[in-house]
Amino acid sequence: MTPHRVVTAPDLAPPVGFAHAVVAAPGSTVYLGGQTALDPAGAIVGATMAEQFDQAAGNVVSALTAAGAHASHLVSFIIYVTDVAAYKAALPELGPLWRKHFGRHYPAVALLGVTRLFDEEALIELVATAVVPGGAA
Numbered sequence: 651m652t653p654h655r656v657v658t659a660p661d662l663a664p665p666v667g668f669a670h671a672v673v674a675a676p677g678s679t680v681y682l683g684g685q686t687a688l689d690p691a692g693a694i695v696g697a698t699m700a701e702q703f704d705q706a707a708g709n710v711v712s713a714l715t716a717a718g719a720h721a722s723h724l725v726s727f728i729i730y731v732t733d734v735a736a737y738k739a740a741l742p743e744l745g746p747l748w749r750k751h752f753g754r755h756y757p758a759v760a761l762l763g764v765t766r767l768f769d770e771e772a773l774i775e776l777v778a779t780a781v782v783p784g785g786a787a
Contacts, residue, residue, distance in 0.1 A: 652722045652755050653677075653783040667745070668759035672725040674781035680717045681779055684730070685709035686772040694771040699736050700743035706776045707751035714780060721752040723780040727759045730775040734763040737774070 657671040658664070687702035688709065689695045696702040714720060731737045737744075757778075767775050 651753070652724075654723075654725055654757075654781065656756075665756070667748070668727075668756050670758070672758050674725045675783040677723075677781045677783040679779065679781050680714070680719045680723070682710060682713045682717075682777065684775045684777045685713065686767060686769060686775045688769070694769050696773075699731070699733070699740040699773050700747060702773045703740070703744055703776075704747050704750075706774055707747060710776050710778055711751050714778075717780070717782075719780040719782050722755050723782050724752065724755060724757040724778055725781050726779040727757050728777040729759065729761045730764050730767065730777070731761065732764060732766055732773050734761070737761065 653675045655673040655675075656669045657673060659670045662670055685706045686709075687694050687696045687705035689705065694702070695705050711721060714723070729737075767773075
């Protein structure tokens with residue numbers, strides 16, 4: 651599914667929706683800038699966490715594609731949200747959206763609650779790193 655080695659640490663709770671660690675295959679590293687729910691016109695779209703995640707995740711995929719990468723090349727993913735409780739409440743909607751954009755590949759993921767994001771309307775920002783095996787990016 652991914653060219654990278656996903657590691658599950660036996661001394662930790664089983665990961666659900668993330669990997670404990672990812673050992674990247676040799677290749678070119680792609681660092682993605684933070685993606686929010688900006689549409690092509692530069693406006694934040696979506697009123698809910700799930701709606702904004704859907705747009706932001708699509709933006710991540712667009713940036714990956716432009717860099718010659720694919721969702722299976724993701725090794726690290728940081729999710730910034732302005733409301734952790736709202737993110738947790740939206741998990742039943744977020745799981746299918748994750749699979750829509752990234753399949754069943756789960757890189758090392760962190761969720762961080764922040765006071766606010768650059769665009770005041772933004773509820774979520776996604777920051778990712780990918781490694782394209784063999785330096786193809």
